[in-house]
Amino acid sequence: MNYLTKILTGCGLAAALMAPAYAAWDSDKGCLSCHEGIEQFSDTKVMSKLSCTKCHNGDGKATELELAHKEMWANPTDLRVVDQTCGKCHKKEVANAKTSLHATSAGKISGTRYDFGAQTRDSIHATYDVKALKTGREGTVAELTQLPSYDPTKPESDTNSIGDDYLRNQCLRCHIWSDGHQRDGDYRASGCAACHVEYSNAATYEGGDKAIDKTQKDRPRMHKMSRVPSVTQCQHCHNRGGRTGMSYAGMMESDGYGTPFKENGGKQGKLHGKHYNFLQADLHYDAGLTCVDCHTKNEMHGDGYLYEKKEYALEIRCETCHGTTESPATLATIHGDPMDHLERQGDKVIINLKGQDRALEVPQLMPAEEKNGQLQSLPLALSPEGKVAMVDIPVHMEKLECHTCHSAWAPQCYGCHAKQDIGKSSGDWLTAKPGGDPSKASHKSNRAGDAFAWKESRSYVRWDSPALGINHRGKVSTYVPGCQVFLTQVNGEQGIISNKTYTTKDGTSGIAHNPIVPHTTSKQSRTCTDCHTNPKVWGVGSGIYDIQRNFPDGEAPIDFELERIVDEQGMQLQATNHKGARPFNKAEQQKIQRVGTCIACHAAEAKKLNADAPDDITHSKLIRQQMNK
Structure with missing residues (x-):
């Protein structure tokens, strides 16, 4: 013990100076005796007051790992325990989430079983038994029962389908009851954290908690809640089936070549078990929009209905933001709920990107502005090619998505x-x-x-x-x-x-x-x-x-x-x-x-089209006549 320490010990200051730097926001100092430097999960008004054990259970006074972690919940948002955690304040959201397609996988299950000849297109099964909180909307059902298991000692049938085993071992890795596959690009948590706790593709921890190994896989990027999930987070599930998460970023799986070779001559690394080619990304992705800038809370969290397929749960379409050639943008869901991050400013529509201090102008097919409380249409804002495709050949707008x-x-x-x-x-x-x-x-x-x-x-x-x-x-x-x-x-x-x-x-x-x-x-x-x-x-x-x-x-x-x-x-x-x-x-x-x-x-x-030229000079009337029949 050196001279300074002796003096400090005498005045009772040594222990204070040499003790871990406990976070002021957490009263569970036993937890922080190991988890020094851990991030506060949320700084919102209510959640900022939560201690470790309010969410994770366990013993907040214990300083030995086994005692501290006794009856602890590693993931308080998992749907098996969420009613005792997030559900205490967000009861409606948690109940709705259990009816969402993110939880039931009803469309994925019915589609696979239909292809295996085991059922009609109607949804009858889900990941687990579930009953709707609301009924009566198109494309919904009152209840779904859990997917059966397959027994190879019995003949194949509608209730003993090999497709059920395929789903249980492969396809159903992606739903919010599940913790996800354990490989680069697929790591994530279950429950609310499946979306609201960010994982990098490598799934290593990048925060300040001294107890967490920075090289260990299957760890969130930070001990932080994200109100706005990133595109990467959505891709941790949306990389199979329709592959829309990857397509949005311009990524298309290759035939497994893994080229161009890296500097050391090795193949490129894999995500989701695949090599990728990089193609043209979606223009919305290039503009900086994340998935939730289009997709609504009800689509993501569920709204109490048990939807059979995602097309029935969808609340937005292109015309929501861009309008049509016959009417201005509604800036509202198909059910009439306003899209609050969209607004009119004069004859322009502005989108305020979620989680970003940035706004963009949204191109309009039919601009409009409010005058005397009424929305008045302005001339169409189309290129010559757009006028031909959308106005001169109106069947395109009538019959095509x-x-x-x-x-x-x-x-x-x-x-x-x-x-x-x-x-x-x-x-x-x-x-x-x-x-x-x-x-x-x-x-x-x-x-x-x-x-x-x-x-x-x-x-x-x-x-x-x-x-x-x-x-x-x-x-x-x-x-x-x-x-x-x-x-x-x-x-x-x-x-x-x-x-x-x-x-x-x-x-x-x-x-x-x-x-x-x-x-x-x-x-x-x-x-x-x-x-x-x-x-x-x-x-x-x-x-x-x-x-x-x-x-x-x-x-x-x-x-x-x-x-x-x-x-x-x-x-x-x-x-x-x-x-x-x-x-x-x-x-x-x-x-x-x-x-x-x-x-x-x-x-x-x-190709020589001019929107103002007479019909006999522009492209063939015959094409137009045939298209409009």
């Missing part, structure tokens, strides 16, 4: 080759090992081995010229493959089922294409020739992929190429999992082709 033309590309994963090994048990995302911390029951390491092992691959991937078809609203929409299952079942090295495809309850092949909003919006639209002269876009396929030669060990289970949704007579070949969705019928195909025939000669003339 905006993204049909303005989605430059879409991810297309053809052929989902799935292999189940019933000789090897594996984790089930819906069941947990008994005992332990209930808030960690959904962690990958705590999954019960109630499912079987699966491996996945595909035939090929593309991004250009996605197909078109009719969506649930009766409008032309972008279509992508999903899901095109070829099932192989083995028991160790013993083959049982080889490349089986299913037939849906409606009599189509379980190989599927579905409508999608790709989240790849560009100002420049798809060309007339891409839509009107490309058979792949019409849904009849390119005629290039030889399905038979791609099954060299046996007869191909289907007799159509993977891009071929429908034949030239309008007979549907592939499944569509969404009610009301379908490929083009024969009459619609013929109409598209007639216009394409005109374009073949008049494309050069069309």
Whole structure:
């Protein structure tokens, strides 16, 4: 003990100076004896007063790890304990969250089971039993029961589907009852923290808590709540299926090359188990909009209804912010609720970006301004090309979704080759090992081995010229493959089922294409020739992929190429999992082709368009007449 310490000890100051720097906001000094430097979870008026044990339980006075962590909840927002934590103040939000598609995965489950021939398009199952808090809205149900398990000792049936095991071991890693997959890009927490606690793609801690290893995986970026989730946070789930989270940022999975090589000659690192190519990002992403600048609280948190598919839960469309050629932007959801971060300033619409001290002007098809309390329309703000596409050919606005033309590309994963090994048990995302911390029951390491092992691959991937078809609203929409299952079942090295495809309850092949909003919006639209002269876009396929030669060990289970949704007579070949969705019928195909025939000669003339020129000088009246029929 040096001289200064002796003096300080004598006056009782040494202990004070040498003690850890406890945070003033937390009364649980036992916790802080180890977790010195930890961030205050929230500085909001109420939450800033919360101590460690108010959320995490445990013993705030103990200074030994085992005693301090006794009956502790590692994640207080997990849906198994959330009613005792977040739910004490946010009871309505927590109750709604349990009915949300983020919790039920109802659309994902019904779509997969439909493709496996186990049910109709109606949603009947969820991750867990759940009842609606509200009923009566289109596309909703009163209750959903938990997804069944698969027993290989019993025959396949509607209640014993191999697809259920596929969901339990693979697809259902992404819902807010689950803690998520344990690999770069997929790490996250469960419950409210799945969105509101940020994880980096590497999932290492970057904060000041001295007790947390900065190299250990599966840690949040900070011990902080984020009111506005980042695009990266949303991507931790939205990287499979429609892949909209990745597409929004211009990321498209590659065929696994991992090039260009790094300086040391190695391959590029993986996210979500995939290598990526970088394509044109969505223009909203380039402008700085995060997902929640468009998507509403009700869409994210749920509103008490049990929606069957995401299209029914959707509250916004392009016209919400941009208007149409016939009416100004509503700046309100389809249910009439105002979008509070949107406002009119004179003849302009401004969006105040959430979580950012920044505002942007929103381009308007039909500008408007308020005069004497009334909204008055102003002349259309369109380019010459836009006038032709949206005004001279009004059928585009009447029968097409905006993204049909303005989605430059879409991810297309053809052929989902799935292999189940019933000789090897594996984790089930819906069941947990008994005992332990209930808030960690959904962690990958705590999954019960109630499912079987699966491996996945595909035939090929593309991004250009996605197909078109009719969506649930009766409008032309972008279509992508999903899901095109070829099932192989083995028991160790013993083959049982080889490349089986299913037939849906409606009599189509379980190989599927579905409508999608790709989240790849560009100002420049798809060309007339891409839509009107490309058979792949019409849904009849390119005629290039030889399905038979791609099954060299046996007869191909289907007799159509993977891009071929429908034949030239309008007979549907592939499944569509969404009610009301379908490929083009024969009459619609013929109409598209007639216009394409005109374009073949008049494309050069069309490029010389001038919005003010008379019809006989502008592009062919014939094209316009054919389009408007």
